[in-house]
Amino acid sequence: EPEVTQTPSHQVTQMGQEVILRCVPISNHLYFYWYRQILGQKVEFLVSFYNNEISEKSEIFDDQFSVERPDGSNFTLKIRSTKLEDSAMYFCASSGAEKLFFGSGTQLSVL
Amino acid sequence: DQQVKQNSPSLSVQEGRISILNCDYTNSMFDYFLWYKKYPAEGPTFLISISSIKDKNEDGRFTVFLNKSAKHLSLHIVPSQPGDSAVYFCAASWIEGGKLIFGQGTELSVKP
Numbered sequence: 506e507p508e509v510t511q512t513p514s515h516q517v518t519q520m521g522q523e524v525i526l527r528c529v530p531i532s533n534h535l536y537f538y539w540y541r542q543i544l545g546q547k548v549e550f551l552v553s554f555y556n557n558e559i560s561e562k563s564e565i566f567d568d569q570f571s572v573e574r575p576d577g578s579n580f581t582l583k584i585r586s587t588k589l590e591d592s593a594m595y596f597c598a599s600s601g602a603e604k605l606f607f608g609s610g611t612q613l614s615v616l
Numbered sequence: 617d618q619q620v621k622q623n624s625p626s627l628s629v630q631e632g633r634i635s636i637l638n639c640d641y642t643n644s645m646f647d648y649f650l651w652y653k654k655y656p657a658e659g660p661t662f663l664i665s666i667s668s669i670k671d672k673n674e675d676g677r678f679t680v681f682l683n684k685s686a687k688h689l690s691l692h693i694v695p696s697q698p699g700d701s702a703v704y705f706c707a708a709s710w711i712e713g714g715k716l717i718f719g720q721g722t723e724l725s726v727k728p
Contacts, residue, residue, distance in 0.1 A: 509659070536713060548660065548705060548718040561715060596659050602713040604650060607659035 507531045511597050511608035518587055518615055526582045526611045528597030537580045538598040538605065539572065541565075548596065554580065587615045619643045620708050622719035631728050635693040639706030639719050642687065646708040650716065651680060651691045654703045663704075664691070667712075696726045 510529040518524050530537050539551040552562040554572055562570075571583045580599075584591055592615045598605040621640045629635045641649075647668045652660035666673040666680045666689070673680050679692045693700055706719040 511659075538715065540716075540718075547720045550715055550717065553715050598659075600713040604662045604665060604713065605716060606662070607652075609657070609659045612657075 507606075509597055509599055509606050509608035511595075511611050513611060514609065515612045516614070518613070520589055520615055521586050524584050524587055524613065526584075526595050526597075526613070528580045528582070528608055529578055530580055530597065530599030531601070531606055532578070534599035534601045534606075536560075536600040536602070537572075537574070538600070539582045540596045540598060540607075541593040542596065542610075543590075543593045551582075551595075584613075587613075589615050591615050618720075619646075620706055620717050620719040622706055622722050624722050625720070626723045626725070628725045628727060629696045631698055631726055632695045635691075635696045635700065635724055635726065637691040637693075637704050637706075637722050637724065639689045639691075640687055641689075641708050643708070643717075644684075644687065645710060646717075648709040648712050648714075649680070649682060649689050650707045650709070651678075652705045652707060652718075654705060654721070660705055693724075696724075698726050698728050700724060701726050 512527045537554040542548045552566045553560045569585045573581050594610045596610045597608045650665040651663040653663045654660045664678045666682050682689045703721045703723045705721045707716040
């Protein structure tokens with residue numbers, strides 16, 4: 506079964522550093538998403554992306570966040586200057602207009 | 617802004633018995649409801665869904681019931697198996713395949 510792939514599985518960074526989280530969505534999907542889950546809390550929507558542009562973003566997704574689909578297969582989430590509160594599990598998801606398929610996540614730890 | 621709520625953080629059930637996980641929502645414009653299952657260190661995995669035009673959908677041991685007037689849905693697992701032990705997230709969407717709003721999750725433990 507096709508799957509969404511995320512790398513790295515774990516990322517440790519210093520506060521203020523830039524991080525890029527990478528995702529390879531399912532190949533024929535058109536809709537892409539980033540979600541995050543802070544430890545012990547709910548899975549929260551960050552941003553959706555369709556037709557090479559952001560279609561919706563949450564209030565969490567401020568100017569420090571950006572997304573890109575640089576080569577037609579990868580889908581990346583960049584955090585320009587990480588904060589302690591950015592520590593969370595970040596999930597990428599893709600959809601072909603049915604259900605969302607999620608990757609295994611990247612655990613980001615900001616020290 | 618908790619549009620989707622799962623009020624039970626945990627549930628413990630004996631193997632072979634029925635597990636019932638509950639979910640409430642506040643936004644009457646939601647059109648699709650889904651249940652995802654999540655193991656530690658993995659992403660949510662789709663389990664079952666229901667459209668707002670239906671009140672029941674069944675897939676093997678899993679059945680989802682939707683009560684639109686009460687803005688309530690439930691997931692029934694019968695018979696429960698130890699491998700069902702995971703966190704179950706209820707989610708809602710305005711369109712099929714669209715952005716999901718998740719509940720807080722219920723951790724199900726099925727004991728042998």
